[in-house]
Amino acid sequence: MSERMRHVPAEVLPPAARDVQGLRAGLVSRLVAGGVDYATVAILTIGSYIGLALLRFLIDPRNYRVPRWTFGTFVAVGLAFMVLYLWGCWATYGRTVGNRVVGLRVVSRTGRRVNWFVALIRAVACAVVPIGLVWCAISRENRSLQDIVLRTSVIHDWPSSVVDLEILNTQDRRLDLGHAGPTTPDA
Amino acid sequence: MSMSQEWVEAPTSPTVSEPRDLTAIIHEPGPKLPPGVQAPIDVALGAAATIATPIVAVSKAAAYVAAPAAQVAWEFVKHPPLVPQALSLGSMLDRLGDRGRHVRQAATGDLATATTDTLDSVVPGLVPGLVGQVVDRVDVTGLVLDMVDIDRIVTSALDGMDLTDVVISRVDLDRIVTKVLDGMDLTEIVRTRVDVAGLAEDVIDDVDLPEIIRDSTTGVAADFVNQGRLVALSGDELVNHWVDRFMLRRNSRRRDVPSSSTGQESTS
Known part of the structure; x- marks a missing residue:
């Protein structure tokens, strides 16, 4: 799926966004993406709590009591979810949900997807030291502290969402409708 | 012909060759x-x-x-x-x-x-x-x-004559059609003679309405997402500009990544 995203032609993008594709993103974009990711992890954490409560009720409804999580428990569970979430997303697709929304991608020093080990270290670093993200505003290369240590980058890669692909597919279908003669399949 | x-x-x-008795006609x-x-x-x-x-x-x-x-x-x-x-x-x-x-x-x-x-x-x-x-x-x-x-x-x-051409050149068709239409209640005729409900059902069956709604919805969503991305992009530029100005930097930032445009997936 990510391969298809990378081959989306630039005509889909707005003209103002075409020049920044492949360049490192700045602080605001990454903060927005991080906010979406935090919201995602918060939903996962709260959902886990609710799921756990329901599970308890189903298992022993007569002695049911609402599970009592302290703030520290919520933070710990949230951190664990954050690490797992970031690790899995970066190692598999190179982007999280927040990255998808904003149109970002985490790449290695060579511009490729980061491997599992680097993704894990980066996920832990981002979850534990989120303030390191602010350094990308000071860095001349738009790199956070995690990026500098692990030699990774967060780049603009807009044709990333399912919405874009839907649009592209729709345009392809419309183009096909316009062909009068025989069409040759793309190589 | x-x-x-x-x-x-x-x-x-017989209508042509036989002689006629004209006295019967007079x-x-x-x-x-x-x-x-x-x-x-x-x-x-x-x-x-x-x-x-x-x-x-x-x-x-x-x-x-x-x-x-x-x-x-x-x-x-x-x-x-x-x-x-x-x-x-x-x-x-x-x-x-x-x-x-x-x-x-x-x-x-x-x-x-x-x-x-x-x-x-x-x-x-x-x-x-x-x-x-x-x-x-x-x-x-x-x-x-x-x-x-x-x-x-x-x-x-x-x-020996082209009746269509004769009618087109000699008859004021616009006037005739206008007069006919003026004397007709087309709405009433359509209501009484046309199965409007059936026609509408046929049209709806032929038109892929869910597909049209899906296309328009995805288009609106894509525009919304792109607008949000552009706002974030301009925020990036603004922050970079002020930080560089505060840090007294003259050279622009190096934001390019080697081979980032190739998009090759790692096999790690």
């Missing part, structure tokens, strides 16, 4: 003489015909016998021997004939002119009344229907 060929190939049709045959006058006239005509028949027969026989001898004698009188040709009776008769012919031709020409003038002055007053009398006495419609092959005439005329 085929009809005209059929008419041409069947000229022996209403009044005309005035008759009284019987008291008509009978003597018929008797006189019968007697004259009885007397004249043998006389005519004898005359014809005598003429048949005497004609060759009379012709020879007449030639001898016209051109007698030992008389100059110019002084012969035949030559004189020829000259007289020529002169008489010239006189007759001149007189005939004058007479023809006079006749034409007379007709020009008389016919306009005479013909309408005469034609009116004839038309009153004759069933013209019946005569035409019986005597004229109307189908053949109409077929030939239609084969």
